[in-house]
Amino acid sequence: MNMLRIGTWRSAESVDVVACGWHDSGPGPYRTGIRLIYAGDGPMPEFPGLRVCARPARNAEEIAGLLCAGLDVVLTAPGCCPAAPVVAAGMWHYGWTRDDEGPLAGATAAGLALVARPGPCAVEIWRDGRSSFDTLHAGAR
Template identity: 75%
Template structure:
């Protein structure tokens, strides 16, 4: 399982990807990676390896993480779901062929950034996820983001009708997406 959380700072939405090895194939390293939304230079993070350039999409974020960066800055305009998708690509080794996982992580990323205050989403190897929140508010957030019934990223296009959100517990949302088409 991969846990990805946000905290809100005065200047940006910051994402922390906490990964751990879950017995399957993929990176053996565990720990915390920071994906930091910036409009300028990345601040100093003593003792951490900082990526050399701002990433513009999930693939670039995942590549920087795979190359050993502890901190990756994202360029303005980067898809809000990209950090969650990138964390899955880095941790689980997803490729463009893992459409269901990419779609699930995209939806989870959009729901995550719409939550007020600190929040964490758990993403499984197949891209299904869950987080604390209200399913009605999550559906409203997604409906607003899915222009023409679809959400398009460089990795995947997710049709709104493929998204399944359910209230798993009083404050827990289960997130699923069926296999979509490629971008």
């Protein structure tokens, strides 16, 4: 199973954050991890020991490029398309290119739907661009 889960936190105390988590269970050791993408119109906290981008990314390709370069935390520029973090996460995780129109369209739709949902929530994206949503509740696992 190869899965990409993307979630948002929305609160008055913090900037909008998109977390991209993955779990790969192919040949070899299991890999799991997380990357953070922050909206650029608010302050970003310090992340000692993590690789943080030096300048804001303007679109999905720039976000994906920074994630592929090994950065742990990416800041997006004001005005960046709200679906860009979800599309970029798929490009980074699955290796999608401009030729992968179906998956890119699916991720775009999922990204726009994720942004429109109030409160914390998450979406799972599959390699073919299909998605499913989960509203995260306080105390949920």
